[in-house]
Amino acid sequence: MDTTSVMTEFSIIGELFTAEDITSQLEITPSEFYTKGDKIKNRDIVRKESAWSISTGYEESLDINMQLNKLISVLKNKKNELLELKRSHDLFYKFFIVIKIEQNQTHAIYLDIDTISFVNDIGAELDFDLYVF
Numbered sequence: 001m002d003t004t005s006v007m008t009e010f011s012i013i014g015e016l017f018t019a020e021d022i023t024s025q026l027e028i029t030p031s032e033f034y035t036k037g038d039k040i041k042n043r044d045i046v047r048k049e050s051a052w053s054i055s056t057g058y059e060e061s062l063d064i065n066m067q068l069n070k071l072i073s074v075l076k077n078k079k080n081e082l083l084e085l086k087r088s089h090d091l092f093y094k095f096f097i098v099i100k101i102e103q104n105q106t107h108a109i110y111l112d113i114d115t116i117s118f119v120n121d122i123g124a125e126l127d128f129d130l131y132v133f
Contacts, residue, residue, distance in 0.1 A: 002102040002133065008067040009055040009098075010075060010124075014091040021089065022052040025081050028074060031055040063108040064097050065115065071095070072118050082122045093124035101132045 009031070012022055019033040032053045037046050054074065056067045075082065085091055099107055109128070111119075119126060 003060045004062055004102050004105040004107055005058040005100050006061040006064050006067045006107075007056055007058045007096075007098045008064070008071050009053050009096040010071050011051050011053040011094050011096065012085070012091050013049050013051045013094060014089055015049060017050055017052075017089045017091070019052055022085060025085055026075075026078050028054060028078070031057075058098075058100065062105060064099065065108070065110070065112055068095065068097065068111075068115055072115060075122075076118060079118075079121060086123065093122055094127055095119065095124055096127045096129070098129045099131065101130065103133075 015036060018035075019030060023029060030052045032051070032055070034047050034051055036048065036050045039046050054071060056070050059067060061067060082093070086093065099109070101107055111126075
């Protein structure tokens, strides 16, 4: 039986930086990295920016905060490094929350105060994608 699942991803987006620029500063290995100009797999277009990302992957869940808190717990002690990287490399931060709803399983979509505070502190955006099957 298919169950509702959530994937959260934190992406660092910018024009010109290397994976090593971010990885060495944060001491976190990315789940994915691509460079501006890289060809997108199975498509005839190229990337418009560079991105370094960490992700929870899809996990069975009915509350997005479980997955968001996993990422924030990794990043919380890196707030100063994130702010410095943002300033020095002209970066943009975004949290992606992707929810796959299966068989009408209701899902909790809210943000707790700690999440809102951290997202605000680092100047990140939130992007929600909802897929109903």
